[in-house]
Amino acid sequence: MGIGRFVYTPILPAMIEALDLSKAEAGLIASANFVGYLAGALVAAAPRLPGSRRAWFLGALLLGAATTAAMGLVGSLWGFLLLRLIGGTASAFVLVLGSDLILDRLAAVGRGSLSALHFAGVGLGIAASAALVTALEAAGADWRGLWVAVGGAAAAVVPVVVWLVPAEAVAPARPVSVDAPVARRPSGLGRLALCHGLFGFGYVATATFLVAVVRASPEARALEPVVWLIVGLAALPSTAAWGWAGTRIGPRWAYAAACLLEALGVAAGGLWTTSAGALLTAALLGGTFMGITALGFAAARALAPDDQRRAFALTTAGFGVGQIAGPVMDGLLLDRTGGFAAPSLLAAAALLLAASLITRGEPRASMEG
Structure with a gap:
């Protein structure tokens, strides 16, 4: 998922140069992925x-790898939109159903703390694909070769997942009777989905255009080969760190703190286009975005412990709506202003609002224990 979902960012500068894409078109391609992500989250919520x-989870992983590789085989805007739409749908199934399956199994054997490893996998995929893209570009590969190579790398990992996640035996899927009463949506789940939507809007500008902005900056361009790698490496320990923070101060207060830090990084990306600013942005983005995702899932699980797949899907759907709006608006602002300051400040404001809303009515957690 870390490869298929996020490798668009380091490949985008090469696509812009080779295909003469506008920033608005680049944002539209990113948004197509997020439209698919929203659709996938809603379908994955279906109780029946x-x-x-496991079958849906593994199938989605294979479909995500295939659509990633196929990006290098087309050359039209409509082809890119369709493939990223399908790939986004697959990635939502991976996140919602994979998390539902794996967190269930960990809880069943009393190893819930290992959930950080599950979410850290996205950071591993980002770091590995960033390193692969950098190496291939240095060897002279064009944008087509980059897509095919990273898609092949994603496919090569699927057999490992098949081995690590054997057929369900510990926690079979819970059937839902058609005669069962309709469960009332838990109080607070709508606000959590809204906050996750603001988070999606806030992080996606930097997550989509960071490498392109670094390439365009004379002061920071030397960091282009490593800036996305730093995002992935920072993401690796972030879920464990923010999970620990969640146990200390509560998941919602930790969520708010992570949003505040991410807002700082996002704003720095637009206002401080130097090497130091790019490094700060990469570190804070990578160090927070998967942590916020995991904390959002923890909060959703607490709100709806008996229907966590639906809670995960609704939270992911809110996230998807924010992601859809973000890249299109950011691309238009980039084309109109010629700089990243306006999109970054708008994104930072959304993250600040999420931090404010998530803790509304939440008692301050004790630091004891």
Whole structure:
């Protein structure tokens, strides 16, 4: 998922140069992925989804790898939009059903603390694909070769997942009777989905255009080969760190703190276009965005422990709506202003609002224990 979902960012500068894409077109391609992500989250919430969670999970991983590789085989805007739409749908299934399946199993054997490893995988995929893109570009590969190579790398990992996640035996999928009463949506889930939407809007500007902005900056361009790698490396320990913070001060207060730090990084990316600013942005973005995702899932699980797949899906859907709006608006602002300051400040404001809303009515957690 870390490869298929996020490798667009380091490949985008090469695509812009080779295909003469405008920033608005680049943002539209990113948004197509997020439209698929929203659709996938809503479908994954279906209580009577046929088949096993594992089959959907593994199928989505394969589909994500295939659509990633196929990006190098097309050359039209419509082709890119369709492939990223399908890939986004697959990535939502991976996150929602994979998390539902794996967190269930960890809870069943009393190893819930290992959930950080599950979410850290996205950072690993980002770092690995960033290193692969950098090496291939240094060897002279064009944008087509980059897509095919990273898609092949994603496919090569799927057999490992098949081995690590064997057929369901510990926690079978919970059937839902058609005669069962409709559960009332837990109080607070709508606000959590709204906050996750603001988070999606706030992080996506930097997550989409960071490498392109670094390439365009004479002061920071030397960091282009490593800036996305730094994002991935910072993401690796972030879920464990923010999970620890969540146990100390509560998941919502930790969520707010992470949003504040991410807002600082996002603003720095637009206002401080130097090497130091790029490094700060990469470190704060990578160090928070998967932590916020994991904390959002923890809060959703606490709100709806008996229907966590639906809670995960609604939270992911809110995230998807924010992501859809973000890249299109950011691309238009980039084309109109010629700089990253306006999109960054707008994104930072959304993150600050999320930090404010998530803690509304939440008692301050004790630091004891």
